[in-house]
Structures are given as structure tokens and as C-alpha cells.
Amino acid sequence: MKLNRRELLERCAVFGALTLASSISFPTLAEAWDEAEKKKQPTPFCELGPFYKREAPHTSTLRAPGDAGMPLTVAGVVYNTRGEVVPDAKLEIWQTDNAGHYDIEGYRYRALLMPGAKASYSIDSVMPGHYPSRVCQHTHYLATAPGHKPLITQLYFATDPVFEGDPAKNYTRDPLITSIELVRPVVIKGAPGQIMAAVNFDLVMETL
């Protein structure tokens, strides 16, 4: 028999495993507990970098047919720290091409996304390249939403050769990686000859 939160609390109280410090009712306590557990930690900040460009196109397709590099999809949901989705979030995403070049003159590998009511997003891209002034492959994010602090961060990939298979140990090889949370596992999908990488990267924004 699986107990719900209120039943579990009542049972704990009966057997002396729980002592209430105030006169709060069990239903209220159960609700507060549930609420507390929904809280999420904000996505760590990671600096903007020099190649942000305003007015990126509204698109989720960054990869053009024939582009070099491992095809990559990144998907996720935008939450606030209460665990609620942020339906009016705006995401700006940019990265290098697979050769490690940012498009400064144009908008290749730059996108503006409006995740909408479900706050979910997905992009179709390629695995970004390495370039001399940065250690690790990365994708930049700028998330903005009314009532929320702008979130500036970067996504890193656990398969990056720099990590030598152990990102938990080696992520500090890139001094800009502020948290292991930003290094995401990569799932390789598809048949030989048509493989692609898939990454999940949820964002958690702080409210103002």
C-alpha cells in the first residue's frame, strides 16, 4: 500500500516518528512539504562570452543540410525555482559551427525561441567545435522572462574529449565551467550512418 504524504505524516505521528513543532494541521503540513520539494535550484550562471548577437532569427533549426559535425538535438523545459514552468520565457541560443567558428556577420547557429505555454524547447543543431581561446565545446543560452532575472549560462557536453570520459573529475579543466550541473550527459541515437546526439537541458530561472 502506497501512502500519500498526509497519510504518511499521520502514521509517523502515531508511531512517534514525527513530532510537530507547531499546531499546523496534517493536510497543511503535507501541502507545504510537497511545495518545498518542488523547489528547484537556479541554473548556474556562466558568462555571456563575446559573441552574443541581438535579433537572432526565430527558428529551432540551426543545422543546415550538409553541415559538418555530429547532428545534435537539445531539448528542455524552462522552470522557475518553485518548479513551475515559465510560459512566457524567451530563449536566445548561439554556438559555433562544428569547426569552432562563430558567425559574426550573419546568424548561422543562432536562434531565438519562444517555448510557449509548456515552456518546452528543442533545437536541431550540430555538436559545436573547439576553438583556441576556449577549452570545451559549449552552447550559449540567454533566457529572459517577465518577472524573472535574466539567466545567462552555457551548456557543456559530457562527451567532450577534454573530460576524458570523467566530467565530474575533469570539468574544471575549463575555468569558465562554474558547475558540473552544466555538463550534460549525451545520448547517442540512431542507426549506424545516421547517428545523432541528444541532450536534455532544463533551465531554472530565478524570480525577481
Add this chain to the structure above:
Amino acid sequence: MRQFTLAALILLAASFLLAADKPVATLQLPCESRYQDLSPSGNQLAVHCKGGALHLLELPGGVEQRVFPPDQHSHTTVYSQDGNWLAFGFEDGTVEVVSANGNGAPKRWKPSSRRIDVLNFFPDSKSIVVGPLGSSAEVWDIAGAPTLRAQLPFAFGGLSDSAISPDGKVLVLAGDDTVLRWYDTVSWKLLKQNKDFLLETFSVSFTPDGKQVVAGGADSRISVLDATTAKLLRQTPPEPAAYVGGLLVAGNRVASLYYDAAGEKPPHVLIWELAAFNSPPTANTRLLSCGNRVHDKLWVCYTDGQTLTVSQYE
């Protein structure tokens, strides 16, 4: 990004050695040093040693005046415009202002928990602009105990660079959000904005007469703006596959340092006539180790081993 401001000033100054440069001082460095900070007063050199120590040398004699040990290694270092003060910005968000000649107690405070990327003294040395990574710009009164005078936010991100008019009345901020903002330094009212730039501006400076503002950044152009209206007046053509990492205005010229966007080629310098950008720029790739405007002249230095020569560009 802000890291290259220091290196930028160093490198771009190299260009001015093309024509007549008059040696001001030749001295032995106390250590291996790739870059130095030259005081705007022309009487001191801050030598950043490879091991992290900082030595202050008197100019022109080269006599050592102070040594800061490696554990005080800062991320950002800047002199006040009168050369009497030196400010350090640290990785942990601490700022320290010391007397360049060693008199008086240092002022040390922690305006942020984030790395200090930008520091800029007001002309009277009584206030300083502080730019923590990815955060609002701050202006601190440092005449007495450091006191926050203003907090100036961006749409997102932090401060890339700042410029203060020669009379100290106007502050221009270049933000990560690509907007240039003009502030009144008494009321802190936002006077003007320029949103013409799609990419970030990394370096901004007033012309010596205060009538124009010169900006350069990721768009690989030098832009001249009217200091009163904030309107764009003219721009250089873009330098292909490069970005402007720093600029220095001296007399009627602006020297600009271009970095290869891919980071594969060495930086190069072009010198433009400020009045019109239709004349071809002068190019130079000579690598120098510091530079500044001293008594309205451009001073530069270059190293040969541990011998450093400071020259004045005529």
C-alpha cells in the same frame, strides 16, 4: 571578454612606434614580464611578473618602489588619471585602491561575489566605476571609506567597458546587452542610449575634447558617436573575421587592436584618422608590452628580454 582590455591597450600602442618615437627611459625589469601598466603621469610602471607578483618601478630611473606578492595577483589593474592611485580587481569580487607612491592606507572592499572585470577612475580620482562579471555596473565614492554612489543595471549581463568625459560629468557604459548608455554623474539619470549595435562593444573612450565617443567591439568596426546626442557619426569598414579588442584615442588618431575571431592568427593593429575614415589606416604588427596617454602624448613600451624601453610617440 574583459580580460583582453589590458592586453589590448598594450598591443595597440605598438602601432604608434611606426613614426617618430623618442625614448623616455630604458630600464631592467625585475622579472620576466609580458605586460605592464604605464601610469598616465609617466612617472611609474606597474610590472606584472610571470609568477604573479607586481612590481612598481619609478620612471625614468627604474627604481623599485613597491612589490605586491603573487598571492595578491589581481584580475584587473588600472591607474587613476593623475597617476596617484592604483586599483586592483580580484577574482573574488574584491577591489583594492592603493596609493601609487605608497602613502596612506589602502582601501579594500568587496562590492561583489563575482570577478571584477572593469575598473575606471573618474578624472578627480574620488570615484571609481566597478564592473563585476555579469552584474550591474557600480560607481563607488572612494574619497573616504568606499560608499556606493550608483548601481547602473543592464537589460542582462554586465559591463564591458566604460568611458568618463574629461569634465567627469558624463559616464558612458558599454554593456553585454550591446547597448551604450549615457549617464549624468550627479543625478545618475539616463541621458541617452544607442542601440545601433547588434554585437557587443568591448572598448569605449571619449575623445580628448569630450565631443565624441569612440567605440569598438565584436562588429570589427571603429564607430564614432556624437557625445551629446549619442548618434552614430561614422564607422570604419569591418575588418574581416576579426573583432576589436581594444582602442586608444590619442590626438586625432585612434589605434585599434583586432583579434582574429577564430583565435588562430595573431592580433594586429590599425591606426585611423578620427576626422575621416576614408583614408587607409596604418598597420603595424609589432608587439609591445604597454601603452598609455601621458601628458596628451602617447607613450609606449616594448621589451627585449628583461630590458624595457619606454618611448613617446611624437
